[in-house]
Amino acid sequence: MMSSPDGFGRFPDDFVWGTATASYQIEGAVSAAGRGASIWDTFSHTPGKVADGHTGDVACDHYHRYAEDVRLMADLGLKAYRFSIAWPRIQPTGAGPVNAEGLGFYDRLVDELLGRGIAPYATLYHWDLPQALEDLGGWTERDTAFRFADYALAVHDRLGDRIRTWTTLNEPWVSAFLGYCSGVHAPGRRSPAAGFRAAHHLLLGHGLAASALRSAGAAELALTLNLGTILGEDEEAVARVDALLNRQFLDPALRGRYPEEVLEIAAGHGGLDHIRDGDLAVINQPIDLLGVNYYCPTTVSRSPGEPANPDYPGTEDIRFVPPTGPVTSMGWPIEPASLETLLVRLSRDYPEVGLLITENGAAFEDGVTDDETGAGRVHDPERIAFLDGHLRAAHAAIAAGADLRGYLVWSLLDNFEWAYGYHKRFGIVYVDFSTQRRLPKDSALWYREVIQRNGLQGE
Ligand code: FCB
Numbered sequence: 001m002m003s004s005p006d007g008f009g010r011f012p013d014d015f016v017w018g019t020a021t022a023s024y025q026i027e028g029a030v031s032a033a034g035r036g037a038s039i040w041d042t043f044s045h046t047p048g049k050v051a052d053g054h055t056g057d058v059a060c061d062h063y064h065r066y067a068e069d070v071r072l073m074a075d076l077g078l079k080a081y082r083f084s085i086a087w088p089r090i091q092p093t094g095a096g097p098v099n100a101e102g103l104g105f106y107d108r109l110v111d112e113l114l115g116r117g118i119a120p121y122a123t124l125y126h127w128d129l130p131q132a133l134e135d136l137g138g139w140t141e142r143d144t145a146f147r148f149a150d151y152a153l154a155v156h157d158r159l160g161d162r163i164r165t166w167t168t169l170n171e172p173w174v175s176a177f178l179g180y181c182s183g184v185h186a187p188g189r190r191s192p193a194a195g196f197r198a199a200h201h202l203l204l205g206h207g208l209a210a211s212a213l214r215s216a217g218a219a220e221l222a223l224t225l226n227l228g229t230i231l232g233e234d235e236e237a238v239a240r241v242d243a244l245l246n247r248q249f250l251d252p253a254l255r256g257r258y259p260e261e262v263l264e265i266a267a268g269h270g271g272l273d274h275i276r277d278g279d280l281a282v283i284n285q286p287i288d289l290l291g292v293n294y295y296c297p298t299t300v301s302r303s304p305g306e307p308a309n310p311d312y313p314g315t316e317d318i319r320f321v322p323p324t325g326p327v328t329s330m331g332w333p334i335e336p337a338s339l340e341t342l343l344v345r346l347s348r349d350y351p352e353v354g355l356l357i358t359e360n361g362a363a364f365e366d367g368v369t370d371d372e373t374g375a376g377r378v379h380d381p382e383r384i385a386f387l388d389g390h391l392r393a394a395h396a397a398i399a400a401g402a403d404l405r406g407y408l409v410w411s412l413l414d415n416f417e418w419a420y421g422y423h424k425r426f427g428i429v430y431v432d433f434s435t436q437r438r439l440p441k442d443s444a445l446w447y448r449e450v451i452q453r454n455g456l457q458g459e
Helices: 039-044 062-075 100-115 131-135 143-159 172-179 190-217 235-255 260-267 278-285 337-349 381-399 418-423 442-453
Strands: 018-021 080-084 117-127 165-170 220-226 291-295 296-304 318-320 354-359 404-410 429-432 437-440
Touching: 018 235, 018 354, 018 442, 039 131, 062 100, 080 404, 100 117, 100 143, 100 429, 117 143, 117 442, 143 165, 143 190, 165 172, 165 291, 172 190, 172 220, 172 442, 190 220, 190 235, 190 278, 220 235, 220 354, 235 260, 235 278, 235 296, 235 318, 291 337, 296 354, 337 354, 337 381, 381 404
Parallel strands: 018 080, 018 404, 080 117, 117 165, 165 220, 220 291, 291 354, 354 404
Antiparallel strands: 296 318, 429 437
């Protein structure tokens, strides 16, 4: 690690330090101010879809407590806050006139952030599609991409004077393949063909929205992908999974083409008719930042006769190897070195785009312990070690030439972790869901010092 004379590893002076959240995971207030239903309302209210029948109806009640939450962010010294905008608050049925009251919430949030010197990073789509659009076919329908661009522009019209950085989509791989192929996420459909169609229309929506926002004067445009290093001895297996997870989105968005492996697999699952002439040029808009959501690597091996992984159509004869080393409470392997590999690779293969880690973090079994003040403490040394290790990897990647501009921890608050409900705690701030009391964990206090120091302690 590069170190300064006082012995502390330092990040670049303008490095962006922050945290991230998403609308459905924290806001609650699902029927406030004319909000329409989203696919996650429907899914979480369908028995058997989410652990213990948890829903986002109340979540962290951030819709009502946003001012307190922003104060907390300021106390932690955050420079940036990534949040997402709930499309069904803006257009309750996914089309037509804007619901001014719904937009008003984000207007107040942005002003509160700016008032405390925190840069707002808005994501336009973090999985809460208006249910009315799903009823028309959702992301398997081409029209949804055009609806998304209209919505994006309407939000930008109101907030573009105060938000510099606009991210179109969060993790389209997850929306498409967990939502439409394996069905473990909303809307819960189970068809590989639907997965590939959804992926393409999400990409098209990204391109249309990016182009519209650019014309409207957006300062900085981003696309956030869940990316991971694929490990294994068998080159063909590694390349196939890398194509499905990483290059299926990187190459259309940044190179204007699909990887051959993806075209071949998609052709065998419903065909390629949904990809029209000119689409790839629309998708391939210049963007300023690639948002990297990184949690863990994936290890694969060749295994003749193995059926395809339900999340990855086309992976017959490939085994997804379970982790053998340390894992988080999600069961995800803890391997910071593979973040360095990923960042260096991205800057090598796509040098024109800056990188921002838009999510990195971990769930562990946290609990409140008594302390002498009576307020309680949450000791989470495993999370501190996780974040420290990944920041060291990020620092090493910068030293090796990666154009990494910032790091946003997932997440500010414990929240609704999709199909796992409230059982998985990713926050650096503990939330008692019965009282809504917030309590910064030890990791939050540690992160505050990292930010103050603009780096890690020691070598
Ligand atoms: C990512 C999501 C985010 C959160 C983390 C743990 O895939 O973008 O909402 O659930 O995983």
